Amino acid sequence: MSNWLEQLLGKKTKSADQAKERLKLVLIHDRTDLSPALLDNLKNELLAVISKHVEIDPGAVVINLTQDGREQRLVADIPLKSARRSRSG
Amino acid sequence: MVAKVVTVTSGKGGVGKTTTTANLAVALATLGQKVVCIDADIGLRNLDVVLGLENRIVYDLVDVVEGRCRLRQAMIRDKRLPELYLIPAAQTRDKNAVSPSDMSRLCEELRPEVDWIFIDSPAGIERGFRNALAPADMVLVVTNPEVSAVRDADRIIGIVEAEEKGPVRLILNRVNPNLTRRGDMLNAEDVLELLAVELIGIVPEDENVIISTNKGQPVALDGKSRAGLAFQNIARRLMGENVPFLNLDSGDGFLKRLTRLFRSGGTMG
Numbered sequence: 001m002s003n004w005l006e007q008l009l010g011k012k013t014k015s016a017d018q019a020k021e022r023l024k025l026v027l028i029h030d031r032t033d034l035s036p037a038l039l040d041n042l043k044n045e046l047l048a049v050i051s052k053h054v055e056i057d058p059g060a061v062v063i064n065l066t067q068d069g070r071e072q073r074l075v076a077d078i079p080l081k082s083a084r085r086s087r088s089g
Numbered sequence: 090m091v092a093k094v095v096t097v098t099s100g101k102g103g104v105g106k107t108t109t110t111a112n113l114a115v116a117l118a119t120l121g122q123k124v125v126c127i128d129a130d131i132g133l134r135n136l137d138v139v140l141g142l143e144n145r146i147v148y149d150l151v152d153v154v155e156g157r158c159r160l161r162q163a164m165i166r167d168k169r170l171p172e173l174y175l176i177p178a179a180q181t182r183d184k185n186a187v188s189p190s191d192m193s194r195l196c197e198e199l200r201p202e203v204d205w206i207f208i209d210s211p212a213g214i215e216r217g218f219r220n221a222l223a224p225a226d227m228v229l230v231v232t233n234p235e236v237s238a239v240r241d242a243d244r245i246i247g248i249v250e251a252e253e254k255g256p257v258r259l260i261l262n263r264v265n266p267n268l269t270r271r272g273d274m275l276n277a278e279d280v281l282e283l284l285a286v287e288l289i290g291i292v293p294e295d296e297n298v299i300i301s302t303n304k305g306q307p308v309a310l311d312g313k314s315r316a317g318l319a320f321q322n323i324a325r326r327l328m329g330e331n332v333p334f335l336n337l338d339s340g341d342g343f344l345k346r347l348t349r350l351f352r353s354g355g356t357m358g
Contacts, residue, residue, distance in 0.1 A: 014272030019236050020279045026236075027243050027283060069285045070250070 096225035100241030102212030110209040112309040116324030123172035130211035134178035141305020151179035189223035196224035234275040258289035290323035
Protein backbone atom coordinates (compact mmCIF):
# COMPACT_ATOMS: atom_id res chain seq x y z
CA MET A 1 0.00 0.00 0.00
CA SER A 2 1.33 3.41 -0.84
CA ASN A 3 2.30 5.81 1.89
CA TRP A 4 -0.46 8.34 1.37
CA LEU A 5 -3.13 5.67 1.31
CA GLU A 6 -1.87 4.27 4.62
CA GLN A 7 -2.05 7.76 6.06
CA LEU A 8 -5.52 8.30 4.63
CA LEU A 9 -6.74 5.15 6.30
CA GLY A 10 -4.94 6.08 9.50
CA LYS A 11 -3.00 2.84 9.52
CA LYS A 12 0.36 4.30 10.37
CA THR A 13 1.32 6.82 13.03
CA LYS A 14 3.21 9.68 11.43
CA SER A 15 6.89 9.54 12.21
CA ALA A 16 6.92 13.07 13.61
CA ASP A 17 4.33 12.00 16.20
CA GLN A 18 6.49 9.05 17.15
CA ALA A 19 9.50 11.35 17.49
CA LYS A 20 7.52 13.68 19.74
CA GLU A 21 6.24 10.91 22.00
CA ARG A 22 9.69 9.35 22.33
CA LEU A 23 11.29 12.72 23.04
CA LYS A 24 8.70 13.54 25.71
CA LEU A 25 9.75 10.52 27.75
CA VAL A 26 13.47 10.91 27.10
CA LEU A 27 13.47 14.58 28.14
CA ILE A 28 11.60 13.93 31.36
CA HIS A 29 14.18 11.35 32.39
CA ASP A 30 17.13 13.47 31.17
CA ARG A 31 15.97 16.48 33.14
CA THR A 32 15.47 14.64 36.41
CA ASP A 33 18.25 12.07 36.22
CA LEU A 34 15.57 9.57 37.24
CA SER A 35 15.79 6.34 35.28
CA PRO A 36 12.73 4.08 35.05
CA ALA A 37 14.52 1.65 37.43
CA LEU A 38 15.13 4.41 39.97
CA LEU A 39 11.53 5.51 39.70
CA ASP A 40 10.48 1.92 40.41
CA ASN A 41 12.62 1.83 43.56
CA LEU A 42 11.17 5.13 44.66
CA LYS A 43 7.67 3.82 44.12
CA ASN A 44 8.32 0.67 46.17
CA GLU A 45 9.78 2.56 49.10
CA LEU A 46 6.99 5.09 49.01
CA LEU A 47 4.40 2.31 49.09
CA ALA A 48 6.15 0.62 52.01
CA VAL A 49 6.04 3.83 54.05
CA ILE A 50 2.40 4.60 53.25
CA SER A 51 1.33 1.00 53.89
CA LYS A 52 2.61 1.37 57.47
CA HIS A 53 -0.11 3.89 58.18
CA VAL A 54 -3.00 3.22 55.80
CA GLU A 55 -4.19 0.28 53.80
CA ILE A 56 -3.59 0.66 50.08
CA ASP A 57 -3.79 -1.51 47.00
CA PRO A 58 -0.22 -1.58 45.61
CA GLY A 59 -1.51 -2.63 42.20
CA ALA A 60 -3.64 0.51 41.82
CA VAL A 61 -0.88 2.98 42.59
CA VAL A 62 0.31 5.17 39.74
CA ILE A 63 3.47 7.25 40.13
CA ASN A 64 4.59 9.35 37.21
CA LEU A 65 6.82 12.20 36.23
CA THR A 66 4.92 14.95 34.50
CA GLN A 67 6.04 18.13 32.82
CA ASP A 68 4.89 21.65 33.41
CA GLY A 69 6.86 23.97 31.16
CA ARG A 70 10.47 23.21 32.04
CA GLU A 71 9.47 22.07 35.54
CA GLN A 72 9.22 18.40 36.38
CA ARG A 73 6.68 17.07 38.83
CA LEU A 74 6.41 13.72 40.55
CA VAL A 75 2.72 12.84 40.68
CA ALA A 76 1.48 9.97 42.81
CA ASP A 77 -2.07 8.65 42.65
CA ILE A 78 -2.62 6.33 45.61
CA PRO A 79 -6.19 5.07 46.10
CA LEU A 80 -6.92 4.15 49.71
CA LYS A 81 -8.55 0.76 50.28
CA SER A 82 -10.97 1.83 52.99
CA ALA A 83 -12.27 4.70 50.87
CA ARG A 84 -12.99 2.40 47.99
CA ARG A 85 -14.80 -0.15 50.20
CA SER A 86 -17.16 2.42 51.66
CA ARG A 87 -18.02 3.70 48.16
CA SER A 88 -18.89 0.26 46.78
CA GLY A 89 -20.67 -0.82 49.97
CA MET B 90 27.78 51.91 23.05
CA VAL B 91 27.29 49.01 25.40
CA ALA B 92 27.33 45.75 23.50
CA LYS B 93 25.01 42.87 24.09
CA VAL B 94 26.83 39.54 24.25
CA VAL B 95 24.98 36.79 22.38
CA THR B 96 26.25 33.21 22.60
CA VAL B 97 25.20 30.80 19.88
CA THR B 98 25.24 27.18 21.01
CA SER B 99 23.48 23.85 20.46
CA GLY B 100 24.96 20.86 22.26
CA LYS B 101 24.91 18.69 19.17
CA GLY B 102 27.37 19.41 16.38
CA GLY B 103 26.41 20.08 12.80
CA VAL B 104 23.06 21.79 13.42
CA GLY B 105 24.20 25.13 12.02
CA LYS B 106 25.74 27.14 14.89
CA THR B 107 28.51 28.68 12.80
CA THR B 108 26.20 29.40 9.87
CA THR B 109 23.76 31.04 12.28
CA THR B 110 26.46 33.12 13.98
CA ALA B 111 27.88 34.31 10.65
CA ASN B 112 24.50 35.18 9.20
CA LEU B 113 23.14 36.99 12.25
CA ALA B 114 26.35 39.00 12.51
CA VAL B 115 26.13 39.89 8.82
CA ALA B 116 22.41 40.70 9.03
CA LEU B 117 22.91 43.01 12.02
CA ALA B 118 25.86 44.69 10.29
CA THR B 119 23.70 45.36 7.22
CA LEU B 120 21.24 47.06 9.59
CA GLY B 121 24.02 49.47 10.51
CA GLN B 122 25.05 47.80 13.76
CA LYS B 123 28.65 47.44 14.86
CA VAL B 124 29.25 43.72 15.35
CA VAL B 125 32.15 41.58 16.51
CA CYS B 126 31.97 37.82 16.28
CA ILE B 127 34.28 35.56 18.20
CA ASP B 128 35.01 31.97 17.22
CA ALA B 129 35.27 30.10 20.53
CA ASP B 130 35.85 26.71 18.92
CA ILE B 131 39.58 26.50 19.58
CA GLY B 132 41.32 23.84 17.52
CA LEU B 133 38.41 23.55 15.08
CA ARG B 134 38.05 27.05 13.74
CA ASN B 135 35.39 27.54 11.06
CA LEU B 136 33.69 30.90 11.44
CA ASP B 137 36.49 32.41 9.30
CA VAL B 138 35.72 30.22 6.27
CA VAL B 139 31.96 30.61 6.61
CA LEU B 140 32.42 34.39 6.62
CA GLY B 141 34.98 34.17 3.80
CA LEU B 142 37.72 35.84 5.87
CA GLU B 143 40.13 32.89 6.17
CA ASN B 144 42.90 34.53 4.15
CA ARG B 145 43.14 37.57 6.36
CA ILE B 146 43.99 36.00 9.71
CA VAL B 147 47.13 37.21 11.40
CA TYR B 148 46.34 36.96 15.11
CA ASP B 149 43.74 34.87 16.92
CA LEU B 150 41.82 34.58 20.18
CA VAL B 151 44.66 32.81 21.99
CA ASP B 152 47.14 35.49 20.88
CA VAL B 153 44.91 38.09 22.50
CA VAL B 154 44.43 36.10 25.70
CA GLU B 155 48.14 35.37 26.02
CA GLY B 156 49.10 38.99 25.31
CA ARG B 157 50.93 38.47 22.02
CA CYS B 158 48.82 41.17 20.37
CA ARG B 159 46.32 43.85 21.24
CA LEU B 160 42.60 43.09 20.93
CA ARG B 161 42.31 45.51 17.99
CA GLN B 162 44.98 43.64 16.04
CA ALA B 163 43.08 40.36 16.19
CA MET B 164 39.87 41.95 14.92
CA ILE B 165 39.58 41.26 11.18
CA ARG B 166 37.34 43.75 9.47
CA ASP B 167 34.90 42.42 6.87
CA LYS B 168 35.30 44.86 3.97
CA ARG B 169 31.87 44.08 2.51
CA LEU B 170 30.18 45.75 5.46
CA PRO B 171 30.88 48.95 7.37
CA GLU B 172 31.27 47.53 10.86
CA LEU B 173 31.68 43.75 11.04
CA TYR B 174 34.70 42.17 12.72
CA LEU B 175 35.88 38.63 13.39
CA ILE B 176 38.15 37.40 16.15
CA PRO B 177 39.17 33.95 14.87
CA ALA B 178 39.83 30.89 17.00
CA ALA B 179 43.35 29.50 17.26
CA GLN B 180 43.74 26.48 15.06
CA THR B 181 46.71 24.66 16.47
CA ARG B 182 46.95 25.53 20.11
CA ASP B 183 45.84 23.72 23.25
CA LYS B 184 42.11 24.22 23.64
CA ASN B 185 42.56 24.87 27.35
CA ALA B 186 44.52 28.02 26.53
CA VAL B 187 41.35 30.09 27.11
CA SER B 188 39.30 30.14 30.31
CA PRO B 189 35.78 31.41 31.04
CA SER B 190 37.24 34.41 32.91
CA ASP B 191 39.47 35.22 29.91
CA MET B 192 36.34 35.37 27.75
CA SER B 193 34.52 37.56 30.24
CA ARG B 194 37.47 39.94 30.45
CA LEU B 195 37.77 40.12 26.66
CA CYS B 196 34.07 40.90 26.27
CA GLU B 197 34.23 43.58 28.95
CA GLU B 198 37.00 45.26 26.96
CA LEU B 199 34.94 45.07 23.75
CA ARG B 200 31.61 46.06 25.25
CA PRO B 201 32.01 49.85 25.10
CA GLU B 202 33.23 49.69 21.50
CA VAL B 203 30.45 47.82 19.69
CA ASP B 204 26.69 47.08 19.60
CA TRP B 205 26.82 43.29 19.46
CA ILE B 206 29.29 40.58 20.40
CA PHE B 207 28.46 37.17 18.93
CA ILE B 208 30.21 34.11 20.32
CA ASP B 209 30.19 30.93 18.25
CA SER B 210 30.30 28.10 20.79
CA PRO B 211 31.80 24.69 20.06
CA ALA B 212 29.54 21.62 20.23
CA GLY B 213 29.38 19.71 23.48
CA ILE B 214 29.21 20.80 27.12
CA GLU B 215 32.95 20.96 27.83
CA ARG B 216 35.39 23.80 28.45
CA GLY B 217 34.84 25.52 25.09
CA PHE B 218 31.10 25.71 25.71
CA ARG B 219 31.72 27.06 29.24
CA ASN B 220 34.01 29.70 27.74
CA ALA B 221 31.34 30.75 25.27
CA LEU B 222 28.65 30.84 27.95
CA ALA B 223 30.56 32.83 30.59
CA PRO B 224 30.06 36.36 29.20
CA ALA B 225 26.58 35.77 27.66
CA ASP B 226 23.73 38.25 28.09
CA MET B 227 21.55 36.14 25.82
CA VAL B 228 21.87 32.55 24.62
CA LEU B 229 20.65 31.45 21.21
CA VAL B 230 20.17 27.69 21.11
CA VAL B 231 20.21 26.32 17.57
CA THR B 232 18.49 23.02 16.90
CA ASN B 233 17.11 20.96 14.03
CA PRO B 234 13.73 19.22 14.05
CA GLU B 235 15.34 15.85 14.84
CA VAL B 236 15.29 13.74 17.99
CA SER B 237 19.03 13.91 18.74
CA ALA B 238 19.33 17.65 18.15
CA VAL B 239 16.24 18.43 20.26
CA ARG B 240 17.44 16.21 23.08
CA ASP B 241 20.85 17.91 23.17
CA ALA B 242 19.21 21.33 22.97
CA ASP B 243 17.23 20.44 26.09
CA ARG B 244 20.43 19.53 27.96
CA ILE B 245 21.99 22.83 26.95
CA ILE B 246 18.92 24.83 27.98
CA GLY B 247 19.00 23.07 31.36
CA ILE B 248 22.66 24.05 31.89
CA VAL B 249 22.11 27.65 30.74
CA GLU B 250 19.18 28.02 33.15
CA ALA B 251 21.13 26.43 35.99
CA GLU B 252 23.95 28.94 35.37
CA GLU B 253 21.36 31.72 35.21
CA LYS B 254 22.71 32.90 31.88
CA GLY B 255 19.43 33.46 30.06
CA PRO B 256 17.30 34.48 28.45
CA VAL B 257 17.41 31.50 26.10
CA ARG B 258 15.96 31.92 22.64
CA LEU B 259 15.49 29.02 20.24
CA ILE B 260 16.37 28.93 16.55
CA LEU B 261 14.85 26.02 14.67
CA ASN B 262 17.19 25.49 11.75
CA ARG B 263 16.93 23.36 8.60
CA VAL B 264 13.19 22.95 8.61
CA ASN B 265 11.99 20.98 5.60
CA PRO B 266 8.45 22.19 4.81
CA ASN B 267 7.58 19.16 2.69
CA LEU B 268 8.54 16.66 5.38
CA THR B 269 6.78 18.75 8.02
CA ARG B 270 3.60 18.97 5.97
CA ARG B 271 3.34 15.25 5.54
CA GLY B 272 4.02 14.61 9.22
CA ASP B 273 7.50 13.20 8.88
CA MET B 274 9.32 16.05 10.60
CA LEU B 275 8.71 17.66 14.00
CA ASN B 276 7.12 21.06 13.46
CA ALA B 277 7.85 24.26 15.35
CA GLU B 278 4.93 23.78 17.75
CA ASP B 279 6.11 20.26 18.61
CA VAL B 280 9.64 21.43 19.37
CA LEU B 281 8.45 24.42 21.41
CA GLU B 282 6.13 22.23 23.43
CA LEU B 283 8.98 19.81 24.16
CA LEU B 284 11.62 22.41 25.01
CA ALA B 285 9.36 25.04 26.59
CA VAL B 286 11.48 28.04 25.57
CA GLU B 287 10.81 31.13 23.53
CA LEU B 288 11.30 30.92 19.77
CA ILE B 289 13.22 33.63 17.93
CA GLY B 290 13.52 32.11 14.47
CA ILE B 291 12.61 29.35 12.05
CA VAL B 292 15.10 28.82 9.22
CA PRO B 293 14.11 26.62 6.29
CA GLU B 294 16.46 24.09 4.76
CA ASP B 295 17.85 25.92 1.76
CA GLU B 296 20.48 24.83 -0.76
CA ASN B 297 21.54 28.46 -1.05
CA VAL B 298 23.21 28.09 2.35
CA ILE B 299 25.55 25.45 0.92
CA ILE B 300 26.17 27.44 -2.25
CA SER B 301 26.87 30.68 -0.39
CA THR B 302 29.11 28.93 2.15
CA ASN B 303 31.10 27.47 -0.75
CA LYS B 304 31.76 31.03 -1.86
CA GLY B 305 32.33 32.48 1.60
CA GLN B 306 29.38 34.82 1.21
CA PRO B 307 26.77 34.35 3.96
CA VAL B 308 23.17 34.16 2.65
CA ALA B 309 22.13 37.07 4.83
CA LEU B 310 24.24 39.45 2.71
CA ASP B 311 21.16 39.69 0.52
CA GLY B 312 17.64 38.66 1.40
CA LYS B 313 17.00 36.83 -1.85
CA SER B 314 17.07 33.30 -0.46
CA ARG B 315 14.54 32.02 2.06
CA ALA B 316 17.24 31.15 4.60
CA GLY B 317 18.83 34.58 4.14
CA LEU B 318 15.50 36.22 4.77
CA ALA B 319 14.91 34.06 7.85
CA PHE B 320 18.27 35.17 9.31
CA GLN B 321 17.52 38.81 8.52
CA ASN B 322 14.20 38.41 10.34
CA ILE B 323 15.96 37.03 13.42
CA ALA B 324 18.37 39.98 13.35
CA ARG B 325 15.42 42.37 13.29
CA ARG B 326 13.81 40.52 16.20
CA LEU B 327 17.08 40.90 18.12
CA MET B 328 16.77 44.64 17.45
CA GLY B 329 13.37 44.55 19.14
CA GLU B 330 11.25 44.60 16.01
CA ASN B 331 8.12 42.49 15.91
CA VAL B 332 8.56 40.36 12.79
CA PRO B 333 6.11 37.54 12.06
CA PHE B 334 7.51 34.03 11.67
CA LEU B 335 7.91 32.29 8.34
CA ASN B 336 4.94 30.03 7.95
CA LEU B 337 6.58 26.92 6.56
CA ASP B 338 4.74 23.99 8.01
CA SER B 339 1.13 24.90 7.36
CA GLY B 340 -0.93 22.38 5.46
CA ASP B 341 -2.47 25.18 3.42
CA GLY B 342 -3.43 24.57 -0.16
CA PHE B 343 -1.78 26.13 -3.14
CA LEU B 344 -4.26 28.98 -3.41
CA LYS B 345 -3.88 30.04 0.19
CA ARG B 346 -0.12 30.01 -0.07
CA LEU B 347 -0.32 32.04 -3.24
CA THR B 348 -2.49 34.72 -1.65
CA ARG B 349 -0.11 34.90 1.29
CA LEU B 350 2.77 35.26 -1.15
CA PHE B 351 1.07 38.23 -2.77
CA ARG B 352 0.10 39.82 0.50
CA SER B 353 3.64 39.69 1.83
CA GLY B 354 4.92 41.35 -1.31
CA GLY B 355 6.42 38.37 -3.07
CA THR B 356 8.47 36.97 -0.21
CA MET B 357 7.78 34.08 2.11
CA GLY B 358 7.71 36.49 5.00
